[in-house]
Every structure is written in structure tokens, then in C-alpha cells.
Amino acid sequence: MEQPDQRLFQEDLMSAEYRAGVVRDLWGLPSLEVLPEGLTWPNVILWIAAAARPHAPERFYILLDAAGYRAVPPTGAFWDLSTRSQLDIAKRPKGKPGSRFARVFRTDWNNSAFYHPYDRVAAQSHPGWVKEQPHLLWTDCHTIVDYLEEFYSLLNSGDYLGT
Amino acid sequence: MTNQELEIFVHGCGRKPQVLIATPGDTLRIALVRTGFLKEGQNDILVFAGECDEALSEPDEIEEGADMHTPVDIDLSLEVLGIKQHHHVHCSPCRNIAVEVNFTGKTKRRRFSPSATVGVVAQWARKKFHLDPPTAAEYILQFCNSTDQPRSDKHLGELVREQCSLCFDLVKEITPQG
Numbered sequence: 001m002e003q004p005d006q007r008l009f010q011e012d013l014m015s016a017e018y019r020a021g022v023v024r025d026l027w028g029l030p031s032l033e034v035l036p037e038g039l040t041w042p043n044v045i046l047w048i049a050a051a052a053r054p055h056a057p058e059r060f061y062i063l064l065d066a067a068g069y070r071a072v073p074p075t076g077a078f079w080d081l082s083t084r085s086q087l088d089i090a091k092r093p094k095g096k097p098g099s100r101f102a103r104v105f106r107t108d109w110n111n112s113a114f115y116h117p118y119d120r121v122a123a124q125s126h127p128g129w130v131k132e133q134p135h136l137l138w139t140d141c142h143t144i145v146d147y148l149e150e151f152y153s154l155l156n157s158g159d160y161l162g163t
Numbered sequence: 164m165t166n167q168e169l170e171i172f173v174h175g176c177g178r179k180p181q182v183l184i185a186t187p188g189d190t191l192r193i194a195l196v197r198t199g200f201l202k203e204g205q206n207d208i209l210v211f212a213g214e215c216d217e218a219l220s221e222p223d224e225i226e227e228g229a230d231m232h233t234p235v236d237i238d239l240s241l242e243v244l245g246i247k248q249h250h251h252v253h254c255s256p257c258r259n260i261a262v263e264v265n266f267t268g269k270t271k272r273r274r275f276s277p278s279a280t281v282g283v284v285a286q287w288a289r290k291k292f293h294l295d296p297p298t299a300a301e302y303i304l305q306f307c308n309s310t311d312q313p314r315s316d317k318h319l320g321e322l323v324r325e326q327c328s329l330c331f332d333l334v335k336e337i338t339p340q341g
Contacts, residue, residue: 023249158297
């Protein structure tokens with residue numbers, strides 16, 4: 001039987017806002033056959049489209065732990081479908097030095113989470129962000145669409161250099 | 164959903180967008196009554212088809228411009244109105260929305276269609292304030308006297324409350340530190 005957090009997540013995948021992003025190829029779920037065996041809730045794999053850059057993929061996959069959704073944000077990192085493991089640091093998207101992009105996707109912190117208030121692990125270990133970035137404070141009104149739109153914007157910004 | 168059915172995204176004032184399933188032969192009124200965005204016989208709501216981005220092609224010298232996007236006749240069918248699969252429809256009491264954007268002590272104003280997105284307003288504002296393209300995207304819209312920054316895919320008509328107007332500050336995104 002689905003847990004309440006899983007049910008909410010599934011409901012949000014049916015929402016107009018999520019669907020509108022899917023039909024525009026901004027984000028989506030990978031096909032079932034490429035998912036690792038035994039992937040169960042609260043783990044979810046999604047993809048996010050990225051701006052075209054030489055030798056870089058058109059989309060990045062992320063593996064999220066969405067336990068407690070929507071009361072708390074998900075946490076996760078880039079995922080490699082071919083190796084069925086976390087994406088190697090060398091293959092992760094790179095940003096202009098000193099940019100917000102480079103900070104969010106930094107590889108010198110915790111490689112299993114994103115350095116962003118929408119990441120549960122990052123948010124819990126940075127209580128000061130509540131005051132510093134109140135606009136990005138995750139609440140139970142936030143959905144996976146807020147998360148995807150935020151990371152889609154970063155991966156399609158001028159600060160994204162490629163891999 | 165059959166081949167004849169269309170998936171349409173419906174937006175409205177102060178509520179979450181919804182997916183509407185309809186057939187090309189349905190009138191827009193019937194389809195919207197089914198979603199609850201419109202009451203039976205209601206005629207005080209204007210309905211716009213599509214997402215308006217006229218502001219992005221507006222010449223730079225135009226000050227206080229306005230979208231020409233006109234509401235549709237909801238008693239016509241989706242087919243006649245040219246509403247197709249995955250199109251957006253917006254229901255609003257506002258004919259247009261008076262938007263003010265403040266940046267470095269200056270204000271730019273324009274009247275947008277309720278179906279214009281926050282992303283379109285942000286792009287227009289960055290252009291209007293002549294922000295340097297490589298860094299312009301770091302500047303985003305934040306509601307005046309607030310720390311709320313609406314998502315770029317939100318339609319303006321979803322954000323208005325009692326008045327057909329919105330006020331934003333153009334602010335630089337914060338880089339997480341610590």
C-alpha cells in the first residue's frame with residue numbers, strides 16, 4: 001500500500017504543472033526498462049533537460065530520496081543510468097567559477113546531495129539559509145515541480161558550461 | 164484518453180492549474196464548467212487561449228506597452244478556436260494586468276495578458292533595464308515588499324488577487340554560502 005508521502009508525490013506527478021513540463025521536454029521520468037532493479041519508494045529517478053553544450057548530455061538524471069514528501073524536501077544527486085550508480089564527478093555538470101551554478105553543484109561538499117535549500121540534507125545542515133534565502137524555504141506547499149523548475153533553470157542558465 | 168481527446172492545461176486566478184480532458188467538438192464553456200473554473204452561465208470571466216509572449220518582440224523604445232492578446236468566445240468549440248493538444252487556457256477576471264518592475268530606483272510599467280508567464284515578464288524586464296546578457300539571468304522577479312519569488316512558469320493571472328495589478332522588484336539571485 002502506498003505511504004502518504006508516496007501518494008502525494010504520485011499526485012503531483014499527475015498535476016498540470018508537472019505534465020506541462022513533461023510535454024515541453026523540460027523533465028520527466030525515465031522509461032521503466034532503464035530503472036535499476038529493486039528501486040522502491042522513497043527512491044525516485046527523474047531527468048531534467050539541460051542546455052546544449054559541446055559533448056554534454058541533453059538531460060541529466062537524478063536519484064532522489066523523497067521520504068517525508070512534501071513536509072520536507074527531497075535529497076539526491078546526479079545518477080548514471082548506464083552504470084546504475086551515482087554520476088562520476090568528472091561527468092557532472094560544471095559551472096562558471098564563483099557562480100551560483102558552481103556553488104549548487106559543487107563537488108567538494110557532499111556528493112550525495114545538492115548544495116541548495118531544496119535539498120533536505122543541505123537544508124538541515126544549513127539552518128542559516130532560512131534567513132539568508134527565505135524565498136527558497138521549502139514548505140509543505142512546495143512540490144516536485146518547484147524542485148524541478150529550480151534545477152532546470154540552473155541547467156539552462158548561462159553559467160552552465162557543460163561537463 | 165482516446166485519440167479524439169485533448170489534454171489541455173487550464174489556469175485561473177488564485178488556484179492551481181488543472182489538466183482538462185476534452186474533445187475538439189466540445190465548446191470551451193462546457194469544458195471549463197466541467198473543471199469548475201467556470202460556473203454554468205457565468206459570463207464575467209475572460210478566457211485566453213495560449214501563453215502570451217508579445218512583450219518579448221516589443222521594440223525597446225516602446226514605454227508602457229500592452230499585450231493585444233484578446234479573449235476568445237467560449238461558446239465556440241475547441242476545434243474552431245484552434246485549441247489543440249497540450250495548449251494552455253487561462254480564465255481571468257482581468258482583461259490585462261498592470262505590471263510594475265522596480266530596479267535600481269527606476270520603474271518600468273507594462274500591461275500584460277493574464278496568460279503571460281512570470282518568465283516572460285522577467286525577460287522583458289531584463290531587456291528593458293538593459294542588463295548585460297551574460298549576467299541578466301541572475302536577476303529574477305520578487306514580489307514587492309516580500310521575499311516571495313514566483314516560479315517562471317506561473318501565469319500572471321494565477322498571481323493576482325483583488326486587483327488586476329502586480330508589483331515586482333528585479334533582484335539578484337542569492338548564491339548559497341556557509
